[in-house]
Amino acid sequence: MKKYDIVVIGGGAGGLTVAAGAAGLGASVALIEKEKQPGGDCLHYGCVPSKALLQAAKEVYNARKAAKEFGLHLSGDIDFGVAKKRVIDAQKIIEKHDSVERFENMGVDVYHGEGSFITRNEIQIASQHQETMKIWGKRIVIATGSRPSIPAIEGLETVEYITNETIFDLDAAPKRLAVIGGGPIGLEMAQAFSRLGSEVNVFVRSNTILAKEDKELIPVALQELEKEMIFHFQSQVTKVEPIHPSGSIRLHIQYLATDDKNIVKRETTLEVDQLLIAAGRTSNIESLGLEKIGVETQNGHVLVKDTLQTSVSNIFAVGDIIGKYLFTHAAGMEGKAVIANAVFGLRNKAQYDSLPWVTYTDPEIYHLGLTEDEARCKHVDNLEVYKVNVDDVDRFVTDRQSVGILKVITDKKGFILGAHAVGKGASTWMQELVYAKQYKHPIGNVSKVIHPYPTHGAILQRAADQYWRKKLFSGFLPKLAKKYIQWFR
Ligand SMILES: Cc1cc2nc3c(=O)[nH]c(=O)nc-3n(C[C@H](O)[C@H](O)[C@H](O)COP(=O)(O)OP(=O)(O)OC[C@H]3O[C@@H](n4cnc5c(N)ncnc54)[C@H](O)[C@@H]3O)c2cc1C
Numbered sequence: 422m423k424k425y426d427i428v429v430i431g432g433g434a435g436g437l438t439v440a441a442g443a444a445g446l447g448a449s450v451a452l453i454e455k456e457k458q459p460g461g462d463c464l465h466y467g468c469v470p471s472k473a474l475l476q477a478a479k480e481v482y483n484a485r486k487a488a489k490e491f492g493l494h495l496s497g498d499i500d501f502g503v504a505k506k507r508v509i510d511a512q513k514i515i516e517k518h519d520s521v522e523r524f525e526n527m528g529v530d531v532y533h534g535e536g537s538f539i540t541r542n543e544i545q546i547a548s549q550h551q552e553t554m555k556i557w558g559k560r561i562v563i564a565t566g567s568r569p570s571i572p573a574i575e576g577l578e579t580v581e582y583i584t585n586e587t588i589f590d591l592d593a594a595p596k597r598l599a600v601i602g603g604g605p606i607g608l609e610m611a612q613a614f615s616r617l618g619s620e621v622n623v624f625v626r627s628n629t630i631l632a633k634e635d636k637e638l639i640p641v642a643l644q645e646l647e648k649e650m651i652f653h654f655q656s657q658v659t660k661v662e663p664i665h666p667s668g669s670i671r672l673h674i675q676y677l678a679t680d681d682k683n684i685v686k687r688e689t690t691l692e693v694d695q696l697l698i699a700a701g702r703t704s705n706i707e708s709l710g711l712e713k714i715g716v717e718t719q720n721g722h723v724l725v726k727d728t729l730q731t732s733v734s735n736i737f738a739v740g741d742i743i744g745k746y747l748f749t750h751a752a753g754m755e756g757k758a759v760i761a762n763a764v765f766g767l768r769n770k771a772q773y774d775s776l777p778w779v780t781y782t783d784p785e786i787y788h789l790g791l792t793e794d795e796a797r798c799k800h801v802d803n804l805e806v807y808k809v810n811v812d813d814v815d816r817f818v819t820d821r822q823s824v825g826i827l828k829v830i831t832d833k834k835g836f837i838l839g840a841h842a843v844g845k846g847a848s849t850w851m852q853e854l855v856y857a858k859q860y861k862h863p864i865g866n867v868s869k870v871i872h873p874y875p876t877h878g879a880i881l882q883r884a885a886d887q888y889w890r891k892k893l894f895s896g897f898l899p900k901l902a903k904k905y906i907q908w909f910r
């Protein structure tokens with residue numbers, strides 16, 4: 422049986438980071454991937470195709486908007502094939518970074534097959550194409566990711582619904598698309614397809630989209646999104662049925678609302694051509710044989726310590742499988758922490774305090790650290806909140822962007838606890854605050870950084886200026902300054 426310092430199960434964002442880093446440090450590494458091409462969700466069914474599709478849709482949308490405003494006449498139907506080709510082209514370019522060949526050149530042995538534990542050091546690799554084999558690892562890293570959660574809806578097995586794993590295979594934008602879920606997958610895909618010609622209805626179980634975001638930002642984002650899709654809050658699709666021979670789908674919908682103390686139920690039906698399920702994720706743990714070797718799980722995820730070590734000391738886990746922050750960059754950060762821990766036996770911790778994320782709708786929605794509600798719970802009165810609307814910033818005005826907001830939450834000394842934004846390009850201009858938060862620069866320092874005029878990033882300076890205004894122009898300082906000026910005269 423071949424022996425390795427590190428065996429990684431799963432060749433997505435987390436697993437590939439560990440494999441590349443560990444091999445670079447001189448460890449002998451095996452990477453087991455069940456699909457032919459590594460890359461995981463992000464490359465095949467996630468970040469890459471979704472962002473390529475969103476960009477295509479945005480260009481169509483902006484072209485139409487500009488044509489209308491400038492009195493040009495656009496005609497013809499959208500060629501969905503062009504958008505699809507852009508998705509495939511992007512994947513083809515990016516997949517080179519994740520290719521078997523690239524990893525083999527790094528010295529990693531890549532095994533194609535499904536990995537599962539026999540003992541805490543022995544892994545079985547099962548494949549349709551070759552005999553089942555076994556390898557041995559001193560340390561094992563589980564990075565098998567997640568898949569879409571499918572809610573229990575009556576009749577779901579009788580219709581051809583889609584998920585993020587099949588939506589990018591569509592050859593045309595459905596005329597009428599229903600989306601179940603008001604999370605990032607649901608919203609990004611709803612907007613992309615709306616802009617590519619679908620009439621989109623979004624069903625959300627709760628009374629808000631993007632439940633983890635700062636509450637104040639949601640109405641700002643909704644104001645824009647509602648122009649492009651219809652939201653059904655506090656709704657549940659309870660039953661679906663195929664409509665023959667058209668192939669469309671009838672949804673039975675139940676709305677739940679509270680009227681004083683009573684729960685009021687209302688029911689209706691809606692006919693659509695496609696149904697996208699984007700209702701959260703389930704970790705891929707079932708076929709790993711974790712129970713055999715005593716790796717503890719919690720709520721369907723692999724349970725890990727801060728060091729990403731599982732309950733079995735030589736086994737680590739990173740990425741979606743641990744169910745914490747389901748992002749490519751989170752899996753990457755966790756992967757880096759594990760490299761040092763698994764290769765050198767260090768005790769590096771995964772650091773989530775300054776982990777940002779972005780929902781790439783238009784406008785973008787940026788999240789860093791605590792929301793205002795969370796900050797108030799944790800820091801009570803040791804808190805300041807600075808807000809700037811985008812229409813107070815010249816560059817947004819010249820770009821005709823009037824909807825958007827920045828909110829920065831700091832402690833009394835100006836250290837950033839959280840920062841949130843809705844606005845064009847927020848994914849780019851908010852990054853300065855991640856640096857400030859992570860390296861513990863108070864918000865006041867952002868005011869001293871020179872921002873070229875006119876940029877969107879000047880919005881951060883505006884927030885930082887509010888900090889100085891509060892500090893310098895209220896309290897004892899202005900009184901002291903007045904006295905000094907009188908004396909100096
Ligand atoms: C539509 C969509 C859009 C997204 N957009 C973004 C975004 O814009 N930005 C962002 O940061 N995140 C985004 N994400 C989330 C991101 O894709 C995931 O968080 C990330 O891919 C998780 O990486 P991972 O390594 O944990 O899992 P994955 O990337 O899913 O990799 C797991 C790998 O393990 C393999 N595997 C599973 N079981 C086994 C087994 N038993 N043996 C061998 N191999 C196995 C799988 O085939 C897969 O290749 C998006 C997700 C979706 C679905």
Ligand SMILES: NC(=O)c1ccc[n+]([C@@H]2O[C@H](COP(=O)([O-])OP(=O)(O)OC[C@H]3O[C@@H](n4cnc5c(N)ncnc54)[C@H](O)[C@@H]3O)[C@@H](O)[C@H]2O)c1
Pocket residue numbers: 572601602603604605606607609624625626627629630631632656657658699700701702746747748778779780781
């Ligand atoms: N831009 C990005 O970084 C990006 C993009 C896409 C996905 N992701 C990652 O993938 C994860 C999964 O995304 P997601 O959107 O599937 O999940 P999610 O858990 O974030 O959102 C799921 C949504 O579905 C709703 N829901 C669940 N069951 C329902 C039901 N039966 N009927 C109606 N609504 C229901 C929930 O209330 C919620 O609004 C995200 O949390 C994120 O970490 C990131």
